[in-house]
Amino acid sequence: MADTSFDVIVIGSGPGGYVTAIRASQLGFKTAIVEKEDLGGVCLNWGCIPTKALLRSAEVYHNMQHAKNYGLTAEAGYDLPAIVKRSRNIAGQLSGGIKFLMKKNKITVIPGFARLEKGTDAPKVLVKSSKGEEGYTAKHVILASGARARTVPQIGLVPDGKFIWTAREAMTPDTMPKKLLVIGSGAIGMEFASFFNAFGSDVTVVEMVDRILPAEDAEISGMAQKAFEKRGVKFKLGAQVKSVETGNDVKATISVGGKDEVHNFDRVVLAIGIVGNTENMGLEDLGVKIDRSHITVDEYSFTGVKGLYAIGDVTMPPWLAHKASHEGIICIEKIAGMHPHPLDANSIPGCTYCHPQIASVGHTEQQAKDAGYDIKVGRFPFIGNGKAIALGEPEGLIKTIFDAKTGELLGAHMIGAEVTELIQGYVIGRQLETTEEDLMHTVFPHPTLSEMMHESVLDAYDRMVHM
Amino acid sequence: MPIEILMPALSPTMEEGNLTKWLVKEGDTVSSGDLLAEIETDKATMEVEAVEEGVLAKILVAEGTAEVKVNTPIAVLLEDDEDASVMDGYVAGGGSAPKASDAPSAPQGGTSPTSGGGQESDNSGPPPSSGEVGAKHSEGADPSSRIKASPLAKRLAKDAGIDLASVKGTGPNGRILKADIESFDASKAAPKAAAKSEAPAAKADPNAGTDVGPSRGDGASYLEKLGVTPGSYDLVPLDGMRRVIAKRLVSSNQDVPDFPLVIDCEIDELLAMRKQLNAQAPEGVKVSVNDMLIRASALALKHFPDANASYTPDGIAYHKHADVAVAVAIDGGLITPIVREAENKGLSTISTEMKDLAGRAREKKLKPQEYQGGTFSISNLGMFGIKEFGSIINEPHGMILSVGAGAPRPVVKDGALAVATVMTVTLTCDHRVVDGAIGAQWLQVFKRFVEQPITMML
Numbered sequence: 001m002a003d004t005s006f007d008v009i010v011i012g013s014g015p016g017g018y019v020t021a022i023r024a025s026q027l028g029f030k031t032a033i034v035e036k037e038d039l040g041g042v043c044l045n046w047g048c049i050p051t052k053a054l055l056r057s058a059e060v061y062h063n064m065q066h067a068k069n070y071g072l073t074a075e076a077g078y079d080l081p082a083i084v085k086r087s088r089n090i091a092g093q094l095s096g097g098i099k100f101l102m103k104k105n106k107i108t109v110i111p112g113f114a115r116l117e118k119g120t121d122a123p124k125v126l127v128k129s130s131k132g133e134e135g136y137t138a139k140h141v142i143l144a145s146g147a148r149a150r151t152v153p154q155i156g157l158v159p160d161g162k163f164i165w166t167a168r169e170a171m172t173p174d175t176m177p178k179k180l181l182v183i184g185s186g187a188i189g190m191e192f193a194s195f196f197n198a199f200g201s202d203v204t205v206v207e208m209v210d211r212i213l214p215a216e217d218a219e220i221s222g223m224a225q226k227a228f229e230k231r232g233v234k235f236k237l238g239a240q241v242k243s244v245e246t247g248n249d250v251k252a253t254i255s256v257g258g259k260d261e262v263h264n265f266d267r268v269v270l271a272i273g274i275v276g277n278t279e280n281m282g283l284e285d286l287g288v289k290i291d292r293s294h295i296t297v298d299e300y301s302f303t304g305v306k307g308l309y310a311i312g313d314v315t316m317p318p319w320l321a322h323k324a325s326h327e328g329i330i331c332i333e334k335i336a337g338m339h340p341h342p343l344d345a346n347s348i349p350g351c352t353y354c355h356p357q358i359a360s361v362g363h364t365e366q367q368a369k370d371a372g373y374d375i376k377v378g379r380f381p382f383i384g385n386g387k388a389i390a391l392g393e394p395e396g397l398i399k400t401i402f403d404a405k406t407g408e409l410l411g412a413h414m415i416g417a418e419v420t421e422l423i424q425g426y427v428i429g430r431q432l433e434t435t436e437e438d439l440m441h442t443v444f445p446h447p448t449l450s451e452m453m454h455e456s457v458l459d460a461y462d463r464m465v466h467m
Numbered sequence: 468m469p470i471e472i473l474m475p476a477l478s479p480t481m482e483e484g485n486l487t488k489w490l491v492k493e494g495d496t497v498s499s500g501d502l503l504a505e506i507e508t509d510k511a512t513m514e515v516e517a518v519e520e521g522v523l524a525k526i527l528v529a530e531g532t533a534e535v536k537v538n539t540p541i542a543v544l545l546e547d548d549e550d551a552s553v554m555d556g557y558v559a560g561g562g563s564a565p566k567a568s569d570a571p572s573a574p575q576g577g578t579s580p581t582s583g584g585g586q587e588s589d590n591s592g593p594p595p596s597s598g599e600v601g602a603k604h605s606e607g608a609d610p611s612s613r614i615k616a617s618p619l620a621k622r623l624a625k626d627a628g629i630d631l632a633s634v635k636g637t638g639p640n641g642r643i644l645k646a647d648i649e650s651f652d653a654s655k656a657a658p659k660a661a662a663k664s665e666a667p668a669a670k671a672d673p674n675a676g677t678d679v680g681p682s683r684g685d686g687a688s689y690l691e692k693l694g695v696t697p698g699s700y701d702l703v704p705l706d707g708m709r710r711v712i713a714k715r716l717v718s719s720n721q722d723v724p725d726f727p728l729v730i731d732c733e734i735d736e737l738l739a740m741r742k743q744l745n746a747q748a749p750e751g752v753k754v755s756v757n758d759m760l761i762r763a764s765a766l767a768l769k770h771f772p773d774a775n776a777s778y779t780p781d782g783i784a785y786h787k788h789a790d791v792a793v794a795v796a797i798d799g800g801l802i803t804p805i806v807r808e809a810e811n812k813g814l815s816t817i818s819t820e821m822k823d824l825a826g827r828a829r830e831k832k833l834k835p836q837e838y839q840g841g842t843f844s845i846s847n848l849g850m851f852g853i854k855e856f857g858s859i860i861n862e863p864h865g866m867i868l869s870v871g872a873g874a875p876r877p878v879v880k881d882g883a884l885a886v887a888t889v890m891t892v893t894l895t896c897d898h899r900v901v902d903g904a905i906g907a908q909w910l911q912v913f914k915r916f917v918e919q920p921i922t923m924m925l
Contacts, residue, residue: 304782341637341646406626408619408645433617433645 003108006032008332009125009138011114012277014041015048016312016324017144018098023329024142025105027336032108032136034127039098039109041146042313043321045091046168051191053087054171055353058198062355069392078199084172115282116141122307123286140307140335143295144328145281147274147313156244157183157270163246167192170269177201177266181252183241185212187352189271190224194354196269197233204234204263206241206254213352217364217413223397224415227356236261244268276314299342301331309335323348346411347430351420356396359423361430362411365401374404376436378460380452382416384467387447393417398456400426407435412456418449425453436461470519471540472503474528485533486541490514495523497544504530504541521546616643623648652721708800716859723778724898727857730910732917733887734873740920748815757793757847758818760870762923763916765789765809767909768843774909775842776900777863783900784863792841792864793821795828802828803861805841814923849873855891865900866909869893890917 007029010021017033018040024031038045057078067074102109112129125136149166151158159166165173170192178201182193185207197203205212205228211221212228212235225235239256250265275293286305289296294317295310297303303310309331312324323343330340349361368375382388382396396416403410412426429439436457444454451466458464474484488505491497498520506513521544528541535541614631616624620643624631627648634651636643691697705713719725737759744754768775768789777784789810792803804824806817827833843865846858849872858867873890880887892913896906916923 298781302781339637341644406619406622433619435618435622438618 004134004136006030006108006136006138008032008140008142008335009034009110009136010142010144010328011125011281012041012144012146012312012314013039013098013102013109014144014146014312014324015043015321016146016328017041017142018101019325020142020144020311020328020332021107022101022105024332025107027332029140029332029336031105032110032138033102034110034112034114034125036111036113038095039102040091040095041144042148044094044098046171048321049094050087050091050171051167051195052353053090054083054195055191055355057083057086058195059355062198066392080173080176080199087171110136113280114145115280116286116308117282118286119307123282123305138307140309140332142301142328142331143281143283143303143308143310143314144312144324145277145314147276147294147319149270150273150275151270152272155242156246157241157268157272159270160246163250163266164244164268164270166270170267173267175266179249179263179265180204181206181241181250181263181265181268182271183268184271184273185235186215186271186273187213187350189269190228190352190354190358192269192271193228193233197228197231198355202232202234204236204265206236206239208238208240210238212237213358215350216352216358216360217399217411218366219399220358220360220397220413220415224354224356224358227395227415228354274313274319278314300334300340301327318345318348318350320348320350344430347427349423349427351423353420356416357419358415359419360411360413361423361427362409363401364411364413365399368401368403368410373410375410376402376404376460378402378456378458378464380455380459380464380467382449382452384455385447385449385452387449387451388417390447391417391449398422398452400453400456400460402436402457402460407437409434409436409439409457412453416449422450422453425450469524470521470544470546472515472517472542472544474535474537474539474541475506475515476537481537483534483536486528486530486535489526489530491523493523493526497521497523517544519544519546614643615641617645619645620648624651627651706799708802712800715861719860719862723860723862725860725895726898726903726906728894728896728903728906728910729855730892730894730914732890732892732914733878734890734917735888737917737920738873738888744814752815752818754814754818755821756849756873757845757870758814758821759920759923760845760847760868760917761791761793761806761809761817761821762812762814763913763920764843764845764868765791765806765812766916766923767913769810771905771909771912773905774866774896774901776865777842778865778897778899779863786842789843790841792838792844792861793824794844794846794858795825797829797831802833802838803841803844804828804833804838844868845870849890855893857893858895860895860897862897865897866906867895868913869895 008021008024008031010017010024010031010033013021013033013035021031021033043049061076061078064074064076099109110127112127114125114127116123117126118124119137121137121139122141125138125141126133127136149168151166156164158164159169167188176199177196180196180201180203182189182203182205185205189205190213193203193205207214211218212225213221216224229235236254236256239254242253242255242260245251250268252263252265252268254261254263276290276295278290278293278295283290283295286308288303288305288308288310295303295315297310297315301309301311301315311327311331313319315327327343330343333340346362349359352358363371363373365375365377378400380398383394388394388396393416396419397414398416398419399413400409401411402408409426409429412423414423439454439457440461440463442454444451455464455466474486485507486504487507490502490504497503497517499517501517502514503517504515506515523542524545525543526541527543528535528539615636615638616631617638621631623645624634624643629648629651631643634643634647635641637647638644690700734756737756741754741756741759748754772785775786775789777786788808790805790807791809792805794801794803806812806820806824809817812820824833824837828838841864844858844861844867846867847870848856849870852872854874855871856869858869860867869892871891871893873888875886876889878885878887878889892910894906894910
């Protein structure tokens with residue numbers, strides 16, 4: 001008879017769930033984790049990691065096409081099934097890694113689909129698998145069931161096995177579409193637009209609001225749009241897909257500024273957001289508060305139902321893997337009686353791995369103004385940085401926003417090569433509550449792209465050196 | 468090296484005090500914020516809090532000693548890693564340790580009995596301010612323990628004129644963060660260890676409250692700063708009840724986002740029913756309007772349980788019973804005895820119980836469990852002719868009902884002017900648990916019980 005009683009049961013093994021389970025185990029809790037598919041969740045298997053593998057292929061291909069710029073010769077060509085296979089292998093390798101981590105941390109992995117029932121300390125966890133349904137109990141249950149792509153079945157925007165893709169289908173493409181429609185210009189939409197554009201697809205991106213990457217600083221959005229347009233991506237802003245018809249291809253009716261246009265595409269990528277996985281788990285009966293498919297929790301992830309917590313994509317935004325992991329750590333440390341600070345939404349970085357890359361943390365310029373701050377803004381362009389020029393990546397910008405009164409770094413916004421790796425410098429700065437003074441006194445290594453981070457801070461206080 | 472705990476100056480003018488009671492004994496481990504002893508001055512009885520931590524190696528001044536001069540060493544602390552052997556041959560202040568019997572004869576020539584030694588110069592310095600009451604390092608000790616604070620917190624504190632030493636850091640290893648400065652409340656911070664000592668005090672007896680803000684033992688200079696000439700008033704020391712009233716209501720006003728809802732109730736029928744009831748009531752039972760309002764409130768809470776709630780950081784507590792606290796004015800303050808499970812009690816039970824509680828409240832003979840807790844409160848100033856007023860929420864209650872005087876007032880009935888006995892009540896709600904619509908609906912139910920009192924009898 002297998003063990004059915006635990007201190008902590010985590011439901012879902014994505015980056016929220018598995019990290020929480022490991023931390024729980026480190027804190028001495030007897031821990032189990034429930035997973036209905038592969039360990040690692042969407043992030044590892046169908047999200048962050050496999051798409052980064054695809055985008056790396058696109059980047060290398062782009063560099064091969066531009067080998068001449070570096071004094072090299074190369075014959076650029078690609079093999080789509082091999083690109084996909086590499087991406088799938090990497091996902092598989094990492095999922096295996098999670099299995100090892102669970103074993104190493106003595107976490108019981110329960111395969112199957114969990115639903116909850118009223119229990120004593122915490123809701124009872126019933127896990128249904130091919131072997132039937134078995135009940136488990138725990139003092140604390142942490143729900144990390146994640147989310148999935150939002151679809152709109154009413155107008156045919158739902159995966160049909162061929163023409164209409166969500167991210168999940170788009171990362172195992174059967175063909176390189178000649179004409180691709182991407183609906184939604186958030187991180188996921190722009191990464192697929194970037195990938196398919198790199199291999200020659202004619203990509204059109206439809207976005208409902210008046211700029212792409214609506215969560216980013218408006219200046220960065222504008223620069224990204226220009227960079228994409230230069231490479232042939234078309235944008236329809238303030239636009240909405242009203243209907244799609246599939247036959248030999250996809251006929252999409254798009255309303256742009258009140259006028260309907262009809263265009264044909266080979267494939268459609270649906271990237272209009274996510275919905276939380278909250279169904280069929282008995283959450284309503286327990287009294288869990290669900291707001292438009294996402295669970296409402298307090299600052300320490302408590303659902304209001306005794307012993308039940310929720311973290312990550314199934315809760316409130318931002319819907320990011322690293323937010324889920326960190327939320328889980330705070331949640332379990334709070335359970336363990338420690339005194340973690342709640343997560344500060346303004347210190348959670350966001351990264352988009354399209355070409356050019358985009359990364360940001362904290363307030364945009366507009367948000368800072370709306371919040372009533374008197375701000376100082378610093379900017380430094382890639383063209384002024386030696387390393388950027390040497391890399392052949394002279395396009396991009398690093399923008400910093402400070403509170404003029406206190407010198408707090410309110411936000412940082414970047415576009416250009418490798419900015420997703422640079423942003424954490426500012427994130428550490430925010431976490432340690434540095435002011436402009438500390439950042440100015442920090443020594444940045446030369447020659448690196450990071451020197452631009454220094455210059456941007458200096459520029460905010462009119463002390464820029466290299467421009 | 469051993470740390471001497473000196474007789475604190477509890478006010479700028481204090482020169483000596485009586486050490487009435489030791490709250491720790493030799494060998495006890497003491498941490499910062501622990502209460503060490505009770506000191507009585509001509510003004511008040513105060514507690515001495517530990518600033519340092521360690522083991523209380525020796526009590527130098529026995530309890531019951533009167534007229535102990537300020538800055539006299541009263542006990543010796545050993546730091547955790549120190550061996551008791553360092554106490555061998557220890558002489559307080561270089562002189563001989565006073566015994567309890569020595570102390571009364573102390574004020575000869577105005578010299579402290581212990582200041583004959585090498586610490587003379589130390590003792591002649593200014594007494595520690597009230598904010599630093601408690602143990603002090605003996606001379607030569609290192610006062611420069613670094614304050615950890617983020618650069619942003621430092622700058623914010625500087626701009627706001629906040630002394631970092633008085634801020635409690637919540638970051639790693641007590642690092643002071645932006646949030647700590649933003650949530651810093653100077654009025655609460657003066658005695659640094661106050662927060663720690665609150666919890667045990669509340670558990671034992673909430674009337675034995677510890678402190679209220681910066682005015683501690685320092686009323687004269689507090690008022691002087693506000694422009695009141697010293698000597699132009701009599702300063703009555705804060706007693707336990709006054710401290711608790713001040714502390715609880717200040718914290719309620721700071722922490723509870725409240726709002727009032729006002730409604731008029733016609734009470735002619737209620738008054739008539741009361742008359743009828745009392746005419747037939749058994750000997751000794753006389754139902755008051757207030758008793759009927761207690762029952763009406765309790766029934767309204769039962770019928771509308773959403774309003775019977777308390778805020779906690781982890782969720783909203785919805786109470787299973789209506790425990791109605793009733794404010795009773797007593798000599799020197801007020802207290803709120805509680806009618807438990809009032810929704811299950813008839814009018815005569817409520818009346819008898821309330822009479823007993825109020826009587827014992829006035830004699831200050833209530834047991835803590837008779838006035839602690841509760842889910843809702845009523846305050847009635849109708850007997851003073853107050854038309855309407857608002858009250859301050861007494862946590863954990865989610866609402867408090869302020870009852871004004873019932874008086875004949877013109878009302879419009881069926882389009883014509885008429886006279887009715889009208890009583891205005893104000894419901895103050897804790898918005899964290901009771902929203903406007905919830906409070907309003909509760910008032911509707913309450914009003915129905917009051918205006919159709921027969922429904923109360925069901």
